[in-house]
Amino acid sequence: MTPTPQPHSSPTPADDVVIVDVRDPSDTLPTPPGDALPGTRTITLETRLLDENDRRAAANRADFAARGLRALNFVSSPGAGKTTLLGRTLDALAPALRCAVLVGDLETANDARRLRRPGVPVAQITTGGCCHLDAAMIARATAALPLDGTQLLFIENVGNLVCPASFDLGENRRITLVSCTEGEDKPLKYPPMFSSAHAVVLTKIDVADAMGFDRTLARDAIRRAAPQATVFELSAKTGEGLDAWLDYLRALL
Numbered sequence: 001m002t003p004t005p006q007p008h009s010s011p012t013p014a015d016d017v018v019i020v021d022v023r024d025p026s027d028t029l030p031t032p033p034g035d036a037l038p039g040t041r042t043i044t045l046e047t048r049l050l051d052e053n054d055r056r057a058a059a060n061r062a063d064f065a066a067r068g069l070r071a072l073n074f075v076s077s078p079g080a081g082k083t084t085l086l087g088r089t090l091d092a093l094a095p096a097l098r099c100a101v102l103v104g105d106l107e108t109a110n111d112a113r114r115l116r117r118p119g120v121p122v123a124q125i126t127t128g129g130c131c132h133l134d135a136a137m138i139a140r141a142t143a144a145l146p147l148d149g150t151q152l153l154f155i156e157n158v159g160n161l162v163c164p165a166s167f168d169l170g171e172n173r174r175i176t177l178v179s180c181t182e183g184e185d186k187p188l189k190y191p192p193m194f195s196s197a198h199a200v201v202l203t204k205i206d207v208a209d210a211m212g213f214d215r216t217l218a219r220d221a222i223r224r225a226a227p228q229a230t231v232f233e234l235s236a237k238t239g240e241g242l243d244a245w246l247d248y249l250r251a252l253l
């Protein structure tokens with residue numbers, strides 16, 4: 001007998017953050033490797049999944065164009081500063097520019113709450129076990145938000161420098177962040193996320209010296225992994241380098 005799936009409930013009130021819960025109720029947390037049942041086989045469905053995703057992404061892109069908005073997909077490893085940069089960006093651009101935000105995380109609506117600003121619709125996409133956003137999740141979340149008149153839609157992907165590269169969300173620009181608390185060679189270790197980026201943002205430059213981070217080495221790695229990308233170096237904390245980033249966003253409109 002299959003139990004009726006129950007929607008997950010939020011442990012705390014959602015405030016004015018829209019929660020789009022896309023968790024599969026049958027998901028369980030991963031167990032440590034080594035205890036798979038004998039005879040278990042893994043079948044690769046990635047190609048078919050990606051074909052389906054690409055179709056949905058194309059529909060999203062058409063929807064965004066019809067609405068006259070530009071969508072940006074922010075990707076990075078966890079802790080690179082996506083939410084902090086988005087917060088500073090909203091403070092600088094909204095409400096003069098009409099912005100909306102979708103945030104993806106496995107659990108919690110913490111980042112969506114951090115990004116609440118007057119007049120800025122925010123939705124938290126709770127993915128459960130899923131380590132990336134896909135185009136169907138974006139379609140559900142955009143349908144849940146009042147997007148009329150929105151000019152810039154910021155999508156903060158799940159912190160993960162691997163598979164979000166494979167999932168087109170229908171975005172107009174993909175922005176890959178890498179921080180000065182990571183290795184300078186990160187772009188060379190995770191090429192797809194950089195080779196598919198329209199822009200690469202080196203974040204937390206205010207702590208580079210303290211971390212012994214070599215920005216010249218990092219710049220070289222970014223250039224090699226993402227020769228097509230516009231590169232920004234900034235600190236969302238001190239504001240250094242922020243103007244060029246904001247000009248880039250304004251120029252998208």
Ligand code: MG
Pocket residue numbers: 082083111156
């Ligand atoms: Mg975040």
Ligand code: ZN
Pocket residue numbers: 130131132160163164
């Ligand atoms: Zn994933």
